[in-house]
Amino acid sequence: DAGITQSPRHKVTETGTPVTLRCHQTENHRYMYWYRQDPGHGLRLIHYSYGVKDTDKGEVSDGYSVSRSKTEDFLLTLESATSSQTSVYFCAISESRTLNTEAFFGQGTRLTVV
């Protein structure tokens, strides 16, 4: 399995509080992604990164921010959590050496906003 660790694996938080999810990789891959998974919607891209300090928005980025200060870490922050952000969050990585490679996924973080 690709070396991807997401933390925490589970979290319950209150509406209005900030929350940070961490994705850590040991593969030295250039591309990193944050997705959320919701029934009926599949996986939707929140933000992605194509290098240190290089990030961009995905299709559902409102209410989320990211940072990547090191190759191995990609942080997702919910600035003020809302109930609509209750979801399962997945981090994925992909190497840059060949662009036709698959992405590898972490185990996910189940976030509940009450």
Next chain:
Amino acid sequence: AQSVAQPEDQVNVAEGNPLTVKCTYSVSGNPYLFWYVQYPNRGLQFLLKYITGDNLVKGSYGFEAEFNKSQTSFHLKKPSALVSDSALYFCAVRDMLGTYKYIFGTGTRLKVLA
């Protein structure tokens, strides 16, 4: 815009019968297509990919996929289904026009009946 569609929310098949999970795509240029499987409470696992070449792609766990350019389809197949194949399956396409993000379908739940 690049996209994939999975027209079936659920597919039921009897154990030992062949299975097909459907995926159609819409891309500009040559498509880079992927299939993933997700077991309960797990991350996504890569099954196979189409880049170029043979239209029949073989992957993990006995799965294969047929690429059809004229029908813009990339259906996942297996000659003989196992109960253990029951899972959620996702089709994905990689955006090769600058962002290199992976775009996923909504998923198809496969249920193999004993």
